[in-house]
Amino acid sequence: MSVLIVNGPNLNLLGTREPDIYGAATLAQIEAKCLQIFSNAGIDASFMQSNAEHEIVDCIQQAMTNKVEYIIINPAAFTHTSVAIRDALLAVNIPFIEIHLSNPHSREAFRRHSYLTDVAKGVIAGFGEQSYYLACQAVINQLKP
Ligand code: DQA
Numbered sequence: 001m002s003v004l005i006v007n008g009p010n011l012n013l014l015g016t017r018e019p020d021i022y023g024a025a026t027l028a029q030i031e032a033k034c035l036q037i038f039s040n041a042g043i044d045a046s047f048m049q050s051n052a053e054h055e056i057v058d059c060i061q062q063a064m065t066n067k068v069e070y071i072i073i074n075p076a077a078f079t080h081t082s083v084a085i086r087d088a089l090l091a092v093n094i095p096f097i098e099i100h101l102s103n104p105h106s107r108e109a110f111r112r113h114s115y116l117t118d119v120a121k122g123v124i125a126g127f128g129e130q131s132y133y134l135a136c137q138a139v140i141n142q143l144k145p
Helices: 027-040 053-065 076-080 083-092 130-143
Strands: 002-007 044-049 070-074 096-100 122-125
Touching: 002 027, 002 053, 002 130, 027 044, 027 130, 053 083, 070 083, 070 130, 096 130, 122 130
Parallel strands: 002 044, 002 070, 070 096, 096 122
Antiparallel strands: none
16 A cells, blocks of 8 residues: 655745744654654555656656555645646546645635645645644545545
């Protein structure tokens, strides 16, 4: 069993990036906790971040070859712009959870539209780093009912 956690642009700056909105945890700290949660459940997990849309598309395509069973994705700004990431997720046909640290619906109007929400298994947003851990638990519940 394996799970892929994908992170979009500017999430490499977590910890210093607008901490009032995104919190104080670094992406490395979030990664460590996610991998621990999956390891405790006996599930292999890998974590990636890229600022480049094509690298995220390539990674999602590779997930099919790697027989990934579930994807957790914080697409960051690509949430609101990327038909390519939507198409990649549909192409590999791997169930995914869309997550956000902040609640995009309580922010600027342009953040209210997501290219992924209508094809996601579910969405978790607004709980800071806990959005990641809640998604990990949701995936474990789906894979090991
Ligand atoms: C985000 C929300 C997006 O609107 C924003 O562009 C991000 C982060 C979040 O996790 O709250 O970069 O996905």
